[in-house]
Amino acid sequence: MPYKITFYPNRKTVDAKEGQSILKAAGSHGIHINATCGGKGNCGKCRVVVKEGNVTTKQSGFLTEKDLAEGVRLACMTKAASDITVEIPLGSQMRRGGKIATGSKLDELQKIAGKTCDGEFRPVTRKLFLKLPHPDLDDNISDVERLKRELGKRGYEMADIHINLPIIRKIGKVMRAKGFMVTVTLLMVGNVIEVMDVQAGDTTRPRYGAAVDVGTTSLVVYVVDLLTGKVLDMASTYNPQVRCGEDVISRIVYASEMGGLDELQRLVIDAVNGLIEDIARRREIDPETIDNLVVSGNTTMIHLFYGIDPASIREEPYIPTATFLPLMRTRALGLNINDFGVIYAVPGVASYVGGDISAGILASRLYKRQELSLFIDVGTNGEIVLGNSDWMVTAACSAGPAFEGGGVKFGMRAMDGAIEKVAIDPETHEAKYSVIGHVPPIGICGSGMIDLIAEMFLTGVIDQRGKINLDAGTPRARQGESGPEYVLAWADETGTDKDISFTEPDVDNIIRTKGAIYAGFSTLLKEVGFTFADVEKVYIAGGFGNYLDIERAITIGLLPDLPIERFEFLGNTSIMGAYMALMSRNLRKDVEEIARKMTYMELSVSHAFMDQYISALFLPHTNAEAFPTVERMRKVAAGQSPP
């Protein structure tokens, strides 16, 4: 028998299917609850409070006696046994929209977008309005041949024109609807010209396209005027696949071993449809006028988007099924735009360097420049590219999700309630912080963690190996439940009634993450015979980049100690590259060339990488000479004047 579950603060009542967990019931009605592990009971993040009614639940080490007494349960482990009322605490909520990608306003987007294409707007499909001669007994070729002949007159090679059955089925009626005046949509791929659609009358305008960034964590959609290149609007949301697993590996397991491939595909397609609908409604455009879509994402996300089993991606030797996907009808994927619309996926390089990175290189213009540059995209993984217009090498650093909150006790994404900036008084070791959304803090996000560790390091709260100094002379540095920790916010300041602290294992986690990324840089440079001094530009991509304090990132040894002016924040280059490939078929060729040209290095089996990694497991690094600026800062912080 199905029970009703009422969720607060959403005030939404849903029917739970028999045997369905609260997490599943919420998810299938669009109510998101955090679940880093995908609902397997391993992360303890999907805490909910059962306010009314009976439930059945499983024991979990994540819940204390006090939690249980207060009605706190893990949503993934708990099922309704009557109609129930459930509260989702702030810390378990994932709200649509949130902070992700709202940083850029439309006019900024517009400026960036226009610049990236050099104003060269030539989408891969073209619309032509044709007045065909009426047939008569002396000119009685078939409707299809009549159209081909007209295209032939306009310089298209008739033998190369393909018209598929769905178009043939409607062409007779369409031609006669408005006196043989029609608008054709042509797709040019190589020397083949495909007639994608035929419509009655002049429908050459308006025409829209959509660029889609499918991130592991979030989805972003731009809807773009294909005639002017103007970004009409954008929308974003969390990737609803998160409830099946937070990182790519757990989604691969969910898809391949738990039979969830179709579900994962449906989740992301539905969400993208929803974003497009939102924009269409808001801007009062007909989704039918959107006939072109470009999607960019990491290799696993693209496999899931297209419904391709990603199993082999996580098995050595880490082979993806495809890095290049064929141009195809959006309809075949269930996307609700023009019935004859086409979708293109930005091509990737390897299992762990996907189309989002190719798009990033396209957007950064690294591939057009003579100067040696580094490109880094820190998300759930850290992907890096080193190169110039002649060559490029790339690698993935398996950095782990620490900067997104994974494996860190109070870690969370950059959303309302997250501490994003931290300063520690060098004398008192008291902490000051600022919180996204100006609400009481509930956790700490990536940029906050970098600030925190840098500050702890510079003020001597932690040493080079990340050990917390319990004798620092502040009650904040204390022995906690799981060893030494530093209290960033006291319970009465927070939104959770608990002290927000940062533990030694948390510090360790961040050091391993930054170590992996820095070791990736070093390994690639060594491999091609260069040093950091030769790097003239460091491009930082990803939503993460918007909040990163470069100096602090250098302090902990995440970024190399180079002059600040060599660093450039690019924002979300995945969507930017998708936009560029949408607007210009020449840039589409460029990005294919980029994907083919990049040499992938598998770091996970590289001895050189392991050596570099071990050297980087210090703050900022075992080789202090590589970080002269940090040395100087430490001396200043320690009261020694600079030389």
Next chain:
Amino acid sequence: MPYKITFYPNRKTVDAKEGQSILKAAGSHGIHINATCGGKGNCGKCRVVVKEGNVTTKQSGFLTEKDLAEGVRLACMTKAASDITVEIPLGSQMRRGGKIATGSKLDELQKIAGKTCDGEFRPVTRKLFLKLPHPDLDDNISDVERLKRELGKRGYEMADIHINLPIIRKIGKVMRAKGFMVTVTLLMVGNVIEVMDVQAGDTTRPRYGAAVDVGTTSLVVYVVDLLTGKVLDMASTYNPQVRCGEDVISRIVYASEMGGLDELQRLVIDAVNGLIEDIARRREIDPETIDNLVVSGNTTMIHLFYGIDPASIREEPYIPTATFLPLMRTRALGLNINDFGVIYAVPGVASYVGGDISAGILASRLYKRQELSLFIDVGTNGEIVLGNSDWMVTAACSAGPAFEGGGVKFGMRAMDGAIEKVAIDPETHEAKYSVIGHVPPIGICGSGMIDLIAEMFLTGVIDQRGKINLDAGTPRARQGESGPEYVLAWADETGTDKDISFTEPDVDNIIRTKGAIYAGFSTLLKEVGFTFADVEKVYIAGGFGNYLDIERAITIGLLPDLPIERFEFLGNTSIMGAYMALMSRNLRKDVEEIARKMTYMELSVSHAFMDQYISALFLPHTNAEAFPTVERMRKVAAGQSPP
């Protein structure tokens, strides 16, 4: 409430849907009842006898008082009002198989088939067995790129290789199923190479294809071994669309004005699936091993087969939607062969000269020869082609369905019970005849009609204008219900208890039909400045040709008076051409060239044709000099010795 209808002699009981006519109920359960008009009550051929139960019916001028008293009703106008038992009389039965296309035995087929391809077997798809190198960390390109690379090594241009999503979705599993040994099916069109399928292990054999002739009246399927060209087996049946209308025009009306397009498509596709299944079962092959299909038929049949609205075909200026159709997946049409199989339609020329005629020209080799030839295919319409290796002109004669039984009182198709040969004693004017199936006659088929009219003409039973001589001195020439008629078989000899007679309107109908065909020949010849004497070869195609007596056809002026040795029967050239296009991609190019090269003449608006037609409305022709042989025969028949 649905009633049960039990049909005899089929002994089959079916559920009739509410309001469904007996004709519809029979048809939807595979029981065929003749209905020339498609079930509109206009032809009076769907007579059934209600043996038990109650029915509701409409009045019809086709039924006499005696008919009604005996329980005879028109199946299209009658509905069950209780459970009923119905007998389908012999004259209303259309049996599967019948005489159609069973004339050729398999070894004959084989001989003809082999000859037509010159043993050059290169189907449009090719299967290759590949042993791919196993991936490792140093060779970690994607599965798709691995396959492309291997094909590249074998000389295929990698940039031209297309792999679609359904193949990509399965390629990962398929590659790993048998240690990276796979069989790929490649399709080459122009310079594009499409990977149609990937299967685990070596599946290069067996491999089959199917050639399909979709006639207005009948369907024929050959299943062919693609590796050897051997015709494995054939099967044929009536085109079940017949119950929606006998000729192309009534089917176009049914499709376009009565919303029956989907039904017509489903009927023919289901029937073709049935024939393929029959052969697969009989020969114990897996339909999955059939991966290539070629279909040939007139333009309307091909429109219906592909689900394209044929409306404009029957409206001046008679424009088909398409004469060339794209190569596509059989799955998209619901054909049950290999899931990744492809279908090709032999291209046509115009609304009334279809792919069956292009296939005929391919099979006849007319297009390869210097000598001037005529090609004629007499079915429901008469299509003719005049030309040689340099040029070809073609036309359709709107001959009408008289030779197939339409518009002739006792006309019927060439099946059991049809009188197919006739001789009239010049003295007594008594008739002798032979009947297909050696059963009592129930009607007369095309070849019988030609014999009969020729004999009546030579023995003076009719004159040059087709008027029956009631003073011929035989009770067979008499005044009937609808004017003068000649009794071919007396009631007690027949299977219907009625005299089988041939009336003046019947004769008139045949004269108009043969006149239209002969006028077509003359008009084309005149148009290009030749005469019959220049014609070195006359190819006669169509099932009809198998029974035609050339001399008798010349006698009535259907065929020109040329030496017998210039005529050649080719049988069903539509299926032969389909077979050739199946087995050889060069011949596929040839037939496309044929379709492009043929110049179509619209005779229905030609004054020259009208003049020729009026001159041909005599036996054999107003210009007796054009038929010297006939003149000689008449003199012999009249007792005058030859000069």
